[in-house]
Ligand code: NA
């Protein structure tokens with residue numbers, strides 16, 4: 076293996092090193108290094124070590140050799156309609172994500188991100204799993220969420236989604252979650268299972284309410300200018316291995332979620348499973364209406380062959 | 383990166399303001415490194431000001447200046463003088479006491495040190511303390527804010543290293559109180575040796591203390607009120623500084639009626655210059671910070687330490703020493719973010735108590751804020767007290783020795799840290 | 810004090826006041842169950858301007874710390890020459906920040922604040938080149954002052 080790679084990519088993500096995604100990124104890096112005989116090297120930075128997401132995306136757009144694990148809400152800053160992927164109950168399972176990624180609309184968005192904004196999407200099949208509400212009282216219907224201050228990322232799609240589902244969204248930095256909950260400055264969060272373990276949230280929260288309101292799909296992005304500097308076969312290896320690692324970790328997380336559920340219970344939390352999903356689904360409609368995403372959803376569902 | 387560090391040291395020796403020496407050295411890295419661009423420093427420096435958690439620093443600086451103008455300081459000093467005036471170094475003892483109380487509301491050593499240098503500094507100077515000693519005392523007692531919860535450093539360590547933040551907070555209390563005690567002993571010793579003046583010949587009569595307590599009641603319960611708003615779920619730690627500003631404003635304009643428009647403007651002007659110094663430095667430090675992250679220096683160090691084949695306590699000692707050395711140039715927050723994920727698994731494998739280690743690590747990293755050549759807290763207090771770093775070192779080294787001794791004691795006797803968390807949390 | 814300096818300080822004052830008020834408001838509004846989505850973004854926006862304007866206020870008051878123990882041992886002419894060298898280097902650095910800061914402000918015109926989608930990030934990026942320009946003016950002033958003084 077060459078110790079002097081021609082190409083080095085520094086890859087940043089905001090998740091903890093214990094999150095399954097981190098191992099998957101490292102596996103991706105190993106596979107790419109093996110197939111390019113060490114000529115294309117990926118260095119992985121967890122916990123946003125390299126910087127905040129917006130800054131990294133700004134950097135990669137300028138052709139700096141960095142990459143970022145991101146989501147549809149963030150891509151929605153560039154192409155407004157893309158945010159729909161982050162709307163309540165838009166996707167049901169990882170299989171639908173694979174189908175979605177092959178639709179003409181999504182292909183067009185990806186081309187537009189590359190040509191107009193300098194963002195190259197390597198793949199979008201890394202699924203973190205379903206987001207649930209985590210609170211200190213059981214939640215079964217949207218009414219139960221009324222008046223609860225739930226921490227949510229600040230982007231409009233997140234805020235409107237949580238509002239539509241009945242709660243009061245609070246924009247709070249990721250790092251303030253624990254102390255905010257401990258001091259009752261917020262009443263709850265909406266996250267995936269793994270986050271509870273990563274941040275010891277079982278110390279400050281009592282219930283995981285399985286609302287499954289958003290299937291958290293992540294995008295792997297690098298700079299288009301940097302991507303075009305790579306030889307064609309390296310480009311192919313980079314994308315293929317990214318997709319393969321994403322498929323692997325998505326499966327892995329489905330297995331690990333069961334483990335996480337047991338661990339969360341062992342640590343004293345109660346899992347509420349009898350949530351009224353139909354009522355939440357109905358309530359979620361308001362987010363599509365308020366953000367003008369009904370057309371986008373209809374078109375994507377048609378292209379995916381749903382309904 | 384080596385080139386940048388050499389440039390930084392060179393410019394530092396030439397007497398260039400530290401903020402520009404850091405900025406220029408960092409900028410050179412972006413010029414020399416293939417793949418990077420010279421526009422990035424702009425983005426990175428700006429990004430520091432867009433971090434909500436860092437707003438605790440300017441708001442606490444403003445709160446300190448407002449309290450000066452509001453008459454809070456004067457009352458606290460009067461009361462403290464009555465209470466400890468008969469001791470040698472009474473105002474020094476007050477500084478330690480005040481930091482212990484403020485530790486319960488402030489999570490940032492820089493904010494606490496800046497505020498107290500501003501609040502207590504002028505009064506101490508009037509009583510004959512040298513600016514160098516005042517700067518050092520306020521800087522080092524600021525460490526109490528890191529140990530006594532809430533603590534930004536412990537929250538960072540706990541959330542990255544997957545260690546219970548509740549236990550870490552409980553662990554910080556023990557070493558925090560020990561540190562306060564040690565500081566009081568050092569102040570008493572130095573006061574005797576350096577002949578810092580007594581405020582009065584004999585202890586004040588109880589009646590006098592009681593009436594002074596009533597006169598300065600609102601000023602004295604200031605930390606308590608902040609604590610209530612924090613515990614009561616009104617504010618998160620980053621917001622408490624702003625709450626302190628509002629409280630000082632109400633106290634000065636409604637209760638004491640000492641804060642007029644002129645005083646308010648004076649406090650704001652003072653704060654703008656203070657913040658322009660401290661926060662601009664934090665912004666420019668981001669360039670060097672990024673350079674180190676880009677070259678993965680902290681990770682490489684972590685791997686090296688994991689490779690040492692030594693006894694557990696010795697490894698922890700070696701790690702703390704390394705952090706101490708690293709802290710002379712790196713920012714403490716950056717160090718915690720970068721090394722926690724490497725050090726925690728290594729410590730876990732060695733069987734070290736992660737709460738014990740985390741508390742020691744947070745304190746050691748925070749010392750980096752006070753040691754030259756780069757120490758943000760040190761620069762802040764030296765700037766406020768208008769003293770040189772040399773003077774600060776000459777007058778303040780016993781405090782550094784005291785903190786290091788405390789860490790060593792806590793390292794050798796883990797129950798000092800772990801008793802309270804084990805008492806409060808099961809398992 | 811010139812008009813520019815007074816304006817600069819007044820603006821920094823206003824930005825600091827708004828930033829602090831917004832932080833306070835964000836806590837209070839959340840406590841009352843009516844959290845404001847934009848208060849944090851407005852606070853950091855104002856904070857950036859307060860910092861980069863305040864940096865010049867601090868520079869004019871000679872508040873930026875330096876390590877002078879080594880230079881103090883040199884002869885007066887050497888001290889003067891080194892000071893001049895430092896100031897020229899600082900001027901060069903600030904010019905670079907001014908140029909690249911302006912470029913960055915233009916480049917970030919499509920990026921918006923997360924909580925305030927109507928507010929372009931360019932408006933906050935602009936605080937860097939504006940602050941650099943003011944610092945540059947102060948540096949040039951210091952250089953001229955130094956050249957005017959008689960070498961001892
Ligand atoms: Na103090």
Ligand code: NA
Pocket residue numbers: 484485486487488489490526527528529530531532533
């Ligand atoms: Na504290």
